[in-house]
Amino acid sequence: xxxxxxxxxxxxxxxxxxxxxxxxxxxxxxxxxxxxxxxxxxxxxxxxxxxxxxxxxxxxxxxxxxxxxxxxxxxxxxxxxxxxxxxxxxxxxxxxxxxxxxxxxxxxxxxxxxxxxxxxxxxxxxxxxxxxxxxxxxxxxxxxxxxxxxxxxxxxxxxxxxxxxxxxxxxxxxxxxxxxxxxxxxxxxxxxxxxxxxxxxxxxxxxxxxxxxxxxxxxxxxxxxxxxxxxxxxxxxxxxxxxxxxxxxxxxxxxxxxxxxxxxxxxxxxxxxxxxxxxxxxxxxxxxxxxxxxxxxxxxxxxxxxxxxxxxxxxxxxxxxxxxxxxxxxxxxxxxxxxxxxxxxxxxxxxxxxxxxxxxxxxxxxxxxxxxxxxxxxxxxxxxxxxxxxxxxxxxxxxxxxxxxxxxxxxxxxxxxxxxxxxxxxxxxxxxxxxxxxxxxxxxxxxxxxxxxxxxxxxxxxxxxxxxxxxxxxxxxxxxxxxxxxxxxxxxxxxxxxxxxxxxxxxxxxxxxxxxxxxxxxx
Numbered sequence: 001x002x003x004x005x006x007x008x009x010x011x012x013x014x015x016x017x018x019x020x021x022x023x024x025x026x027x028x029x030x031x032x033x034x035x036x037x038x039x040x041x042x043x044x045x046x047x048x049x050x051x052x053x054x055x056x057x058x059x060x061x062x063x064x065x066x067x068x069x070x071x072x073x074x075x076x077x078x079x080x081x082x083x084x085x086x087x088x089x090x091x092x093x094x095x096x097x098x099x100x101x102x103x104x105x106x107x108x109x110x111x112x113x114x115x116x117x118x119x120x121x122x123x124x125x126x127x128x129x130x131x132x133x134x135x136x137x138x139x140x141x142x143x144x145x146x147x148x149x150x151x152x153x154x155x156x157x158x159x160x161x162x163x164x165x166x167x168x169x170x171x172x173x174x175x176x177x178x179x180x181x182x183x184x185x186x187x188x189x190x191x192x193x194x195x196x197x198x199x200x201x202x203x204x205x206x207x208x209x210x211x212x213x214x215x216x217x218x219x220x221x222x223x224x225x226x227x228x229x230x231x232x233x234x235x236x237x238x239x240x241x242x243x244x245x246x247x248x249x250x251x252x253x254x255x256x257x258x259x260x261x262x263x264x265x266x267x268x269x270x271x272x273x274x275x276x277x278x279x280x281x282x283x284x285x286x287x288x289x290x291x292x293x294x295x296x297x298x299x300x301x302x303x304x305x306x307x308x309x310x311x312x313x314x315x316x317x318x319x320x321x322x323x324x325x326x327x328x329x330x331x332x333x334x335x336x337x338x339x340x341x342x343x344x345x346x347x348x349x350x351x352x353x354x355x356x357x358x359x360x361x362x363x364x365x366x367x368x369x370x371x372x373x374x375x376x377x378x379x380x381x382x383x384x385x386x387x388x389x390x391x392x393x394x395x396x397x398x399x400x401x402x403x404x405x406x407x408x409x410x411x412x413x414x415x416x417x418x419x420x421x422x423x424x425x426x427x428x429x430x431x432x433x434x435x436x437x438x439x440x441x442x443x444x445x446x447x448x449x450x451x452x453x454x455x456x457x458x459x460x461x462x463x464x465x466x467x468x469x470x471x472x473x474x475x476x477x478x479x480x481x482x483x484x485x486x487x488x489x490x491x492x493x494x495x496x497x498x499x500x501x502x503x504x505x506x507x508x509x510x511x512x513x514x515x516x517x518x519x520x521x522x523x
Contacts, residue, residue, distance in 0.1 A: 029202060032062035035164050039157050040064050044145055045122075045138040046108055050161055051075070051083075052134045053126075058083055065139075067109045069400060072200065072383025075103050086123035086135050092154045095121040097143050104139050106399040106440050119143040124158035128166050136161045199236055200384055203374035212366045213237060217244035223316060225301075225361045226339040228368030231418030234339040235299060237368050241337060242295045250294030252337075253287050258303035262512065265308045270315075272324035288321045291334045301338035301361065302353060305512065309354045316360045336361065352516050371413045371420060378409050378420065385421050386443070389428035398428055399440040407450045423448060482517050485510070 036048045047065030051058040058075040077084040080103045086093045095102070102121055123137040136158045140146065199206065199213075216224045217240075224241060226234045235254070242252040260268055271286030287296060298304075304312065314329075315321050316336060322329040338361045345362075347353040371378065382405070386398040400408075404427075413419055427447040435441040484503065492498035500510040 029062065031164055031167070033064075035161060036062050036064045039136075039138075039161075042157070043138060043149060043154070045140050046142075046145075047104065047139045049104070049137045049139075050134065050164075051137070052165065053087065053132055058087075058135060061134075065109055066104060066107045067405070068379035069383030069386065069405070070104070070107050071380050072385070073387045082121060082123070083135065083137075086137065087125050087132060089125060092122060092124040092151045092158070094146060096146070102139070103397075104137075106397075108139070108141065120145045122146045122149065122154060124155055126158055126162035126165060128162050133162065133165055199233065199240060200381055201374055201377035202380070203369075203377045205369035205374045206377065209237070209366070209369060213240050214244060216241045216364045216366055219364060220246045221335055222363050223336045223338070223361050224364045224366060225344070226337065226366045226368060227344075228339075228341065229370045229414075229416055230341050231416035232368040232370050233417050234341075234368050235297070237366060238295075238297045238299075238337045238339060241366070242297070242335075245295070245335070247294050247335060251291060252295040252297055253291040254297045254299060255287050256299045258300040260303075260305075260308075262305045262307070265305055266311065266324050269308065270311060270321045270323055284323075286321070286323065288315060288332050288334055292332045293334075295335045295337055298336065298338040300340060302340040302342040302344055302347060303512065303516075306354075306515075309357050313354065313357045313360060316357075347516075371416045375409055378413075379405060381417060381420060382408055382424055385424040386428060389425050390441075392425075393428060393432050395428070395432040395435065396437070396439070396441045398431065398443055400443050401445065404443055404445045404448055404450075407445050407448060411450060423450070478517055481513065485514065485517070 032050050036050055040048050045065070047063065049063045049066060049070070050061045052061050056077045058077065058080075060071050060073060060075075063070055075083055077087060081100045082095055082098070083103055085100075097119065098121070104121075120140040120143050121137065122139075123135055125132050126134040126136060138146065138154075199210070216222075224238075226237050226241075228234045228237075239252065242248060255269065266272075267284060267286065269286050270288055271284050298312075311322075315332070315334070319331050319333065320329040321332050344353055344358045348355040348358040382400065386400070390396075390398050408420070408423075415422075424443075427443050427449070428441075430447040431441050431443045434447075485499065488499040488502045489496070492502060496510060496514070497507050500507045503510065505513070
């Protein structure tokens with residue numbers, strides 16, 4: 001063990017700490033991070049990575065010395081020969097000045113230039129009961145960094161890493177058993193959530209959201225109101241609640257209330273019998289009946305027309321629905337999850353939304369945090385979107401310059417995660433179009449089309465001054481809509497259809513918007 005580090009006593013202290021963590025109740029992410037921190041103290045390297053094997057793909061669980069975006073990446077073994085060689089081998093593998101591309105080129109997080117190259121790499125497959133479950137890697141810019149490392153010493157650390165994976169999986173299994181028995185067990189499962197591809201993030205606000213989702217999922221049958229800004233991920237939250245609920249094996253039917261034509265809203269939600277109205281030649285099953293035994297997700301519920309709201313209230317109160325034209329109601333076992341970006345309490349106080357319906361929907365409220373409250377997750381999300389863009393475009397590995405990373409973190413993102421995703425995808429398309437085909441495809445600030453960091457900071461006070469104190473963003477948005485509609489109506493001589501065309505809206509949507517905002521117009 002003398003080749004591990006000069007101070008044998010210090011190395012032994014780190015090994016004891018690793019062993020102690022194996023039997024300690026820790027959050028999964030904390031367990032992995034403490035392991036890598038100890039390994040980096042023991043062995044000289046610029047970066048370490050712990051990766052889990054999912055089929056033929058490696059997923060980073062924790063890293064040190066690498067940029068935050070790496071946690072959102074996935075590494076298919078077919079496209080990364082070094083990782084494939086590590087996974088196949090039964091002993092540690094070294095790469096010194098190898099011509100094989102290194103998967104972490106450009107990801108080293110140090111004072112050097114952007115896209116700094118890896119020149120030395122060492123890795124070992126992780127095995128549990130003769131099954132390969134992942135890999136442990138070390139990287140360095142110095143080609144000779146690992147010349148003094150003993151293979152057996154590194155294999156020992158890899159064995160500890162495999163044990164950490166096993167310990168985490170055992171804790172997760174205990175949690176699942178406890179949940180089935182109805183017991184309270186708090187074992188963090190960020191790992192499992194990352195596998196699902198939903199709700200990426202490790203910010204405190206996301207931990208609170210996960211707790212709220214778990215609580216809402218257990219309260220089967222109780223309506224849930226998911227609130228949050230546009231693009232924050234309300235649909236993902238609704239799906240996560242359904243997936244964790246006892247109804248997970250039954251369907252979750254989604255309805256976008258804003259796109260329901262007023263004339264067809266009743267039929268769409270509750271169905272109709274043959275002959276109920278002109279054109280109703282056959283009976284139709286509504287969304288409520290389709291969701292029987294499962295979940296009905298009412299997206300943008302604040303846009304429901306006034307005529308439909310009483311029927312939805314009855315369905316919530318008595319579990320009864322009635323098809324259009326039917327003589328009597330019938331029961332449907334449906335759990336309602338509703339979502340809105342509007343302040344329904346304020347809307348109810350103004351008489352624009354039924355107060356009794358609001359209180360029925362808001363038995364459990366789950367708030368989705370905007371991206372500005374979880375800025376530490378931005379680069380993780382960016383890494384995930386870059387990896388998705390790489391797959392969609394069939395391009396080389398995508399890398400961000402540090403200037404681009406800083407600009408992404410500093411942007412206000414009023415459109416939240418959806419806006420971030422679209423921005424990254426557009427930048428990836430631009431970068432891929434200009435890529436020569438040699439080396440990583442570099443995404444720069446110019447490709448993102450964002451203002452430099454200093455410019456963003458300078459604009460922020462002006463944006464804050466645009467919204468008076470005490471006025472919410474929703475109120476400011478509604479005021480702007482009223483002004484835009486009034487101007488369009490005036491220009492169109494009061495003709496609603498012409499104003500709708502001018503505003504780029506359907507006539508029915510503008511009519512509903514007029515009613516909600518308290519504007520007036522005529523044919």
